[in-house]
Amino acid sequence: MSHKITRKMDLNSDDFYVEVEAPLVAERFRAGNFTILMTVPHGERIPMSIMKAEDGKISMFIKKLGKTSRELYKELDTFENVIGPMGKPIDIKNYGTVVVASDLVCGHAENYAICKALKEAGNKVISYQTFPTEKEIYPEEVLANDVCDEFHLTTEDGSKGEEGHYIDLLEERLENGEKVDIVFAGGSLPNLKELGEMTKEYNIPTIVTVRQIMVDASGMCGACRVFVDGEMQLACIDGPMFDAHKIDWGAALRRPKMYAEMEKVALEHCKELGRCE
Numbered sequence: 094m095s096h097k098i099t100r101k102m103d104l105n106s107d108d109f110y111v112e113v114e115a116p117l118v119a120e121r122f123r124a125g126n127f128t129i130l131m132t133v134p135h136g137e138r139i140p141m142s143i144m145k146a147e148d149g150k151i152s153m154f155i156k157k158l159g160k161t162s163r164e165l166y167k168e169l170d171t172f173e174n175v176i177g178p179m180g181k182p183i184d185i186k187n188y189g190t191v192v193v194a195s196d197l198v199c200g201h202a203e204n205y206a207i208c209k210a211l212k213e214a215g216n217k218v219i220s221y222q223t224f225p226t227e228k229e230i231y232p233e234e235v236l237a238n239d240v241c242d243e244f245h246l247t248t249e250d251g252s253k254g255e256e257g258h259y260i261d262l263l264e265e266r267l268e269n270g271e272k273v274d275i276v277f278a279g280g281s282l283p284n285l286k287e288l289g290e291m292t293k294e295y296n297i298p299t300i301v302t303v304r305q306i307m308v309d310a311s312g313m314c315g316a317c318r319v320f321v322d323g324e325m326q327l328a329c330i331d332g333p334m335f336d337a338h339k340i341d342w343g344a345a346l347r348r349p350k351m352y353a354e355m356e357k358v359a360l361e362h363c364k365e366l367g368r369c370e
């Protein structure tokens with residue numbers, strides 16, 4: 094079944110926004126779930142975080158990386174398939190004061206969805222969204238400022254908003270003795286590792302998205318395995334969010350680079366065909 098793309102817009106020079114008709118996914122979506130996209134018949138299945146699910150449509154933030162995302166940006170106005178919702182939603186309850194933080198495309202999508210769900214559950218929700226510079230900041234309409242109680246837009250070079258990465262700003266907050274009951278975060282994997290090391294010192298539970306390569310996304314192939322507290326977990330069905338203090342980060346950081354050579358060849362071929370830029 095083909096799914097119509099109802100809105101596509103640039104978020105910055107690398108990332109774009111896509112809204113697509115997917116009523117079955119939208120109806121059952123819970124914060125923490127993701128979707129699997131097939132852009133063309135027999136194409137690869139790629140996982141994507143969901144920012145918003147409303148009126149039978151889901152919205153996503155997508156980075157122009159390799160063949161599939163670039164072809165989608167340039168050529169496509171439908172998806173062959175939009176599957177899900179996949180994965181395990183977060184436990185939505187009143188934790189008290191919650192920090193939700195992100196510094197990359199997928200994390201920014203999750204930031205919006207998690208803030209919205211936890212605010213509706215009665216939490217005090219503090220959102221941090223970090224971008225490298227002013228140039229990369231997304232349009233205000235898709236930031237989490239409307240779905241949290243306290244919003245921090247930060248740039249690493251200080252060109253707009255507060256200066257610094259969310260890890261440093263959150264650490265300052267904790268050093269000042271401010272209360273935080275739990276942290277949810279997504280985005281750059283090395284930064285999520287560092288976040289976990291920092292919050293562990295303050296004994297603050299920290300749940301982060303571990304993006305791993307997914308092939309079938311149904312628990313059959315083992316490609317997305319993550320080791321948590323010494324046990325093998327599958328990001329596609331047991332995750333993708335796990336306790337940052339218990340993840341085997343060495344393995345989690347190595348695995349996503351496994352197919353880099355093949356991805357390069359696929360992108361070159363797509364460019365030769367004129368379907369990618």
Ligand SMILES: Cc1cc2nc3c(=O)[nH]c(=O)nc-3n(C[C@H](O)[C@H](O)[C@H](O)COP(=O)(O)OP(=O)(O)OC[C@H]3O[C@@H](n4cnc5c(N)ncnc54)[C@H](O)[C@@H]3O)c2cc1C
Nearest residue numbers: 139140141142155156159160161162199305306307349356
């Ligand atoms: C749970 C989850 C949520 C994600 N959410 C987002 C999101 O919101 N926005 C976004 O832009 N990206 C997201 N990703 C990553 C996204 O799936 C890849 O960027 C996409 O598959 C790239 O495909 P490509 O053909 O354009 O690039 P390729 O050249 O094929 O790959 C570029 C890089 O993307 C990653 N990747 C490629 N294929 C897969 C795959 N099948 N599964 C997981 N990662 C892959 C690898 O790190 C790879 O090196 C998410 C991944 C996971 C696992």
Ligand code: FES
Nearest residue numbers: 308310314315329
């Ligand atoms: S992607 Fe195959 S088990 Fe998760």
